Amino acid sequence: MADRTVHVWGARTPTARGSAWPERVDVHLDGVREDEVDRWVGAACVLCSNGCGCEIAVKDGRMVGVRGRAADRVNRGRLGPKGLYGSTPWASSPDRLTTPLVREDGRLVETDWDTAMGRIVERSRALLDEKGPLSHGFYTSGQLFLEEYYTLAVIGKAGLGTPHMDGNTRLCTATAGASLKESFGADGQPASYDDIEQCDALFLFGHNMPETQTVLWARILDRIEGSEPPRVVCVDPRRTEVAVAAGRTGGVHLAPRVGTNLALMNALTRELLAHEWLDADWVEAHTVGLEELRATVEPYTPEEAARTCGVDADDVRRAARIFGESGAVLSTVLQGFYQSHQATAAACGVNNLHLLRGMLGRPGCGVLQMNGQPTAQNTRETGADGDLTGFRNWENAAHVEELARLWNVDPMTIPHWAPPTHAMQIFGYAETGSIGLLWISATNPAVSMPESPRIRRILGGDQCFVVVQDLFLTETAALADVVLPAAGWGEKTGTFTNADRTVHLAEKAVDPPGEARSDLDIFLTYADAMGLTDRDGSPLVGWRTPEEAYDAWVEASRGRPCDYSGITYDLLRERGAVQWPLGTTRLYADAEFPTSTDYCEDYGHDLATGATTTEQQHRATAAAGRAFLKAAAYSPPHEEPSEDYPLIFTTGRVVHQFHTRTKTGRSRRLHHAAPDPWVELSEADARALGIADGQRVRVESPRGSLEAPARIGPVTEGAVFAPFHYAGAGQANELTMTVWDPVSKQPTFKTAACRVVPLEGD
Numbered sequence: 118m119a120d121r122t123v124h125v126w127g128a129r130t131p132t133a134r135g136s137a138w139p140e141r142v143d144v145h146l147d148g149v150r151e152d153e154v155d156r157w158v159g160a161a162c163v164l165c166s167n168g169c170g171c172e173i174a175v176k177d178g179r180m181v182g183v184r185g186r187a188a189d190r191v192n193r194g195r196l197g198p199k200g201l202y203g204s205t206p207w208a209s210s211p212d213r214l215t216t217p218l219v220r221e222d223g224r225l226v227e228t229d230w231d232t233a234m235g236r237i238v239e240r241s242r243a244l245l246d247e248k249g250p251l252s253h254g255f256y257t258s259g260q261l262f263l264e265e266y267y268t269l270a271v272i273g274k275a276g277l278g279t280p281h282m283d284g285n286t287r288l289c290t291a292t293a294g295a296s297l298k299e300s301f302g303a304d305g306q307p308a309s310y311d312d313i314e315q316c317d318a319l320f321l322f323g324h325n326m327p328e329t330q331t332v333l334w335a336r337i338l339d340r341i342e343g344s345e346p347p348r349v350v351c352v353d354p355r356r357t358e359v360a361v362a363a364g365r366t367g368g369v370h371l372a373p374r375v376g377t378n379l380a381l382m383n384a385l386t387r388e389l390l391a392h393e394w395l396d397a398d399w400v401e402a403h404t405v406g407l408e409e410l411r412a413t414v415e416p417y418t419p420e421e422a423a424r425t426c427g428v429d430a431d432d433v434r435r436a437a438r439i440f441g442e443s444g445a446v447l448s449t450v451l452q453g454f455y456q457s458h459q460a461t462a463a464a465c466g467v468n469n470l471h472l473l474r475g476m477l478g479r480p481g482c483g484v485l486q487m488n489g490q491p492t493a494q495n496t497r498e499t500g501a502d503g504d505l506t507g508f509r510n511w512e513n514a515a516h517v518e519e520l521a522r523l524w525n526v527d528p529m530t531i532p533h534w535a536p537p538t539h540a541m542q543i544f545g546y547a548e549t550g551s552i553g554l555l556w557i558s559a560t561n562p563a564v565s566m567p568e569s570p571r572i573r574r575i576l577g578g579d580q581c582f583v584v585v586q587d588l589f590l591t592e593t594a595a596l597a598d599v600v601l602p603a604a605g606w607g608e609k610t611g612t613f614t615n616a617d618r619t620v621h622l623a624e625k626a627v628d629p630p631g632e633a634r635s636d637l638d639i640f641l642t643y644a645d646a647m648g649l650t651d652r653d654g655s656p657l658v659g660w661r662t663p664e665e666a667y668d669a670w671v672e673a674s675r676g677r678p679c680d681y682s683g684i685t686y687d688l689l690r691e692r693g694a695v696q697w698p699l700g701t702t703r704l705y706a707d708a709e710f711p712t713s714t715d716y717c718e719d720y721g722h723d724l725a726t727g728a729t730t731t732e733q734q735h736r737a738t739a740a741a742g743r744a745f746l747k748a749a750a751y752s753p754p755h756e757e758p759s760e761d762y763p764l765i766f767t768t769g770r771v772v773h774q775f776h777t778r779t780k781t782g783r784s785r786r787l788h789h790a791a792p793d794p795w796v797e798l799s800e801a802d803a804r805a806l807g808i809a810d811g812q813r814v815r816v817e818s819p820r821g822s823l824e825a826p827a828r829i830g831p832v833t834e835g836a837v838f839a840p841f842h843y844a845g846a847g848q849a850n851e852l853t854m855t856v857w858d859p860v861s862k863q864p865t866f867k868t869a870a871c872r873v874v875p876l877e878g879d
């Protein structure tokens with residue numbers, strides 16, 4: 118097979134509008150032939166939210182490669198470079214954690230499970246006795262399995278009763294969840310990947326899909342190569358492959374100044390309204406808020422957007438016309454919106470465009486408020502991110518009581534007296550020591566959270582006892598008091614849900630190394646050791662196996678928007694990939710939204726300030742099944758360029774690396790394809806600063822700096838782009854800011870002021 122680190126999307130299988138995406142099975146094996154493989158084990162890839170169905174090759178008790186599943190609705194057999202080359206090499210890496218570690222005289226030393234868990238339980242009990250449940254914080258992931266999150270959520274909410282639980286999903290897709298709640302009443306992706314074959318136009322908002330969901334992009338490329346291709350519109354300050362496709366398809370590349378998305382969205386909305394590109398009857402019947410929306414966007418003429426965003430006014434008109442005149446539009450939204458300024462308001466702006474044209478729930482029409490991590494959807498569904506389990510509303514007493522009955526605990530145990538604590542706040546409490554035990558699972562905040570110098574101080578200080586549960590001794594684990602060795606993908610069984618509500622079962626293929634245990638087993642061990650019980654004195658967590666945990670979750674989801682009823686392990690084994698709710702390709706086909714006050718997941722917020730809407734105010738909207746058109750005025754980013762820091766710093770990803778590289782950095786091919794950090798500058802800025810391509814530079818913000826070679830590239834003038842994958846001297850988060858969106862509380866990784874200093878001698 119071709120080197121897929123170079124031929125990222127593989128060979129084209131052109132697809133005409135309305136026809137099925139053809140199969141193409143991608144395989145990669147490390148040093149064995151296909152006929153030498155002992156077993157193939159069913160799974161799906163966990164290196165992004167696309168969730169490509171695959172099988173794991175096992176030879177002599179080791180994972181030796183992967184093969185795409187031809188029948189899978191998500192990928193029809195395809196896998197991208199990360200999936201092919203990054204799925205298995207890490208598992209047999211010699212530096213896997215194989216025993217627990219505890220800190221003795223300042224050093225981490227190997228120990229057994231009883232000792233390690235004993236230390237955690239001792240600290241946990243002491244803190245509960247002395248300070249109560251608010252002394253405990255949990256910071257989990259978008260990379261565990263649904264069963265593990267659900268178990269953690271029950272331990273935290275019904276066992277300990279702490280509101281301090283969140284996932285790194287706060288850094289990732291909190292805005293996806295928030296914008297879906299604000300517009301439609303509950304989380305859950307309206308669209309289906311099948312819409313790609315049905316749409317006439319594709320809008321990608323702050324989404325570099327060619328590098329970050331490569332198989333989904335291959336699907337779009339196949340449409341572009343087929344008959345009746347869709348037009349592509351790209352909203353990204355860099356000239357990404359999406360922008361190139363916009364050029365090829367007669368679409369538009371809008372390159373807004375970093376941090377100005379909302380001004381652009383308001384202008385696009387104003388254009389739709391001004392040209393009456395709307396389905397007036399549908400809007401009247403199925404939405405509330407049109408007049409407020411009209412008033413809010415009125416000042417945002419294309420010329421105003423041109424001034425604020427630095428785009429061409431005619432390009433705004435052209436993009437709006439494509440949205441307004443296409444028969445079916447599919448939009449995707451990701452980090453260029455979620456991690457930028459006014460994130461939730463800008464993401465809701467995309468929902469608004471679809472609501473205005475009644476383009477939801479129909480073939481080719483819909484919004485994918487994308488996820489990034491493979492299992493982020495499940496963190497949100499189960500409530501391991503602090504949301505109330507099953508898309509319930511923590512402010513609705515009936516929802517809390519429903520869970521209290523299910524878990525057989527006092528409703529007062531379940532935290533619901535204040536909003537759940539978001540990750541940025543959890544780290545703030547750990548900083549002061551008011552959280553005295555912080556348990557981190559499957560995430561590496563020492564590299565991935567904003568303002569790393571501060572995060573290192575928090576994790577390394579004595580004010581808080583830190584537990585880290587990971588596959589490797591990461592930068593974060595190295596600062597912990599107890600390190601627990603976890604089993605990873607392929608070494609345990611569990612389910613997860615991708616960005617179009619497709620559920621997969623990933624089965625255990627091999628044993629974990631040494632004494633590593635599944636995260637489910639680790640959480641169960643803690644629940645047992647703490648003696649967590651329900652109201653009748655029975656064990657609070659009544660399940661032992663992944664399937665039992667899953668079945669318990671299905672009960673918790675019943676009757677809620679994310680209803681998993683009928684989706685069993687057996688069905689997942691039989692069909693491979695199943696969307697929730699069972700039999701539902703698209704949400705809202707009936708234009709009935711989960712916005713009634715008694716059913717919705719959230720009463721909503723003011724998008725500009727984050728002020729919450731009360732239950733009474735929500736009732737007064739009488740939305741009752743209609744969606745909300747919500748908007749806000751644009752305001753400038755928190756930190757704007759100044760004389761000292763004249764450029765804007767923004768960050769993101771490259772195709773060959775995944776996050777802090779714990780997996781992809783251990784794949785020989787992926788590592789060599791992108792081994793080192795770099796920073797991207799526009800030609801004009803490089804010239805003005807006297808910086809040559811490849812020259813080493815230092816990028817400085819008021820918080821810190823990084824050093825890396827410069828690349829002169831397609832970023833807009835005035836902006837500097839750095840990948841955030843690389844720990845150490847090139848670590849992007851040394852520069853980023855501790856600020857977050859007022860509604861989703863997602864940190865702003867994509868806007869900070871910076872200056873670039875050329876270094877000698879390179």
Ligand SMILES: Nc1nc2c(c(=O)[nH]1)N[C@H]1C(S)=C(S)[C@@H](COP(=O)(O)OP(=O)(O)OC[C@H]3O[C@@H](n4cnc5c(=O)[nH]c(N)nc54)[C@H](O)[C@@H]3O)O[C@H]1N2
Nearest residue numbers: 165323325329375376451452453489490769770772775776
């Ligand atoms: N190869 C690879 N793939 C991945 C991952 C990975 O680490 N590596 N991670 C996965 C995860 S968890 C996630 S969340 C997704 C993220 O997937 P994406 O959101 O596609 O990735 P990013 O590179 O973070 O950001 C996307 C784009 O935002 C643009 N951008 C920056 N600032 C702004 C702005 O102010 N406005 C606009 N409109 N755009 C802006 C950047 O130029 C960048 O091209 O990728 C998933 N897939």
Ligand SMILES: Nc1nc2c(c(=O)[nH]1)N[C@H]1C(S)=C(S)[C@@H](COP(=O)(O)OP(=O)(O)OC[C@H]3O[C@@H](n4cnc5c(=O)[nH]c(N)nc54)[C@H](O)[C@@H]3O)O[C@H]1N2
Nearest residue numbers: 285289559560561565586587603605768776777779841866
């Ligand atoms: N500047 C900047 N910063 C960013 C972003 C950005 O665009 N710019 N993006 C943000 C986003 S969207 C995200 S998602 C985060 C990602 O940031 P992190 O969550 O820190 O990313 P990973 O490196 O994937 O960390 C996951 C950890 O889990 C471990 N792991 C994997 N599988 C398992 C398992 O089954 N069990 C256990 N216990 N451990 C496991 C891995 O070894 C790894 O250490 O970064 C955020 N930070």
Ligand code: SF4
Nearest residue numbers: 162165168169197200
């Ligand atoms: S697109 Fe995502 S899920 Fe699919 S193979 Fe690539 S990394 Fe894995």
Ligand SMILES: [Mo]
Nearest residue numbers: 288289489490
């Ligand atoms: Mo993410």
